[in-house]
Amino acid sequence: MPQHDAHARLAVSTVIFALAPDQADADLPGRERPASLRVPLVRRLREPGLGRWALPGGWLPVHEALDDAAARTLRETTGLVPRYLEQLYTFGDPDRSPGERVVSVVYWALVHSAEVERAVSDENVCWFDEDALPELAFDHDAILDYALRRLRTKLEYSRIAHALLGEVFTMAELRRVHEAVLRRRLDPANFRRTIEASGTLIDTGERLAGTRHRPPALYRFDPAHSPVASPSPTPAGPPPAASATASETRPGTHSKDTP
Incomplete structure (x- = not known):
């Protein structure tokens, strides 16, 4: 069980969305499959969660601003510098990380497909289609699900x-x-x-x-107009009851030695 009398650690994670490449529909020859999103995940190189996939991120240094930390960890792990990077939610359930209390400030980023082609992709950093996601470490599944729901409600912008x-x-x-x-x-x-x-x-x-x-x-x-009428957006609802931990990534290895 986590030591509730110890100080919590603060981490930053990022959910990144890009359009998946066009694919032919096997059931409907000559037609493309409905468009979908894909996200990059990093492989954890140490316990807890050794070998499992997680969201990009890392610990928050004492003297670094949150936005700067989110942009830096994203750049170091994936090579991406997105035009759209926004704070999504703070996840801090006491029992969310084995052995210690971790509070994660989660951001979300949107990138163009051309940027994805220049991003890091190796055995420890891989892009997954929204419909083919692996089981994620900790409760990152809940974070990703919440980010998807928020994206659908904000499409009118x-x-x-x-x-x-x-x-x-x-x-x-x-x-x-x-x-x-x-x-x-x-x-x-x-x-x-x-x-x-x-x-x-x-x-x-x-x-x-x-x-x-x-x-x-x-x-x-037109930059003079911000809202766009979105066809039938889906309500986001409340955030997940269980909060998620940081993705723990490190420059050069793509998976930071943090819980």
């Missing part, structure tokens, strides 16, 4: 979708982001009407080159 796209994009690419987050297909015509009515996009006047049919228009987000 333009910067959420913007972080998963390039500076310019087609309407179909924007719809794919919404489908990946909401986990369901959306009617293209209805989606277009909803987004156009929101007034949050600017038509660049350019078109995507290299397509077989009529080149689709390219858009960008």
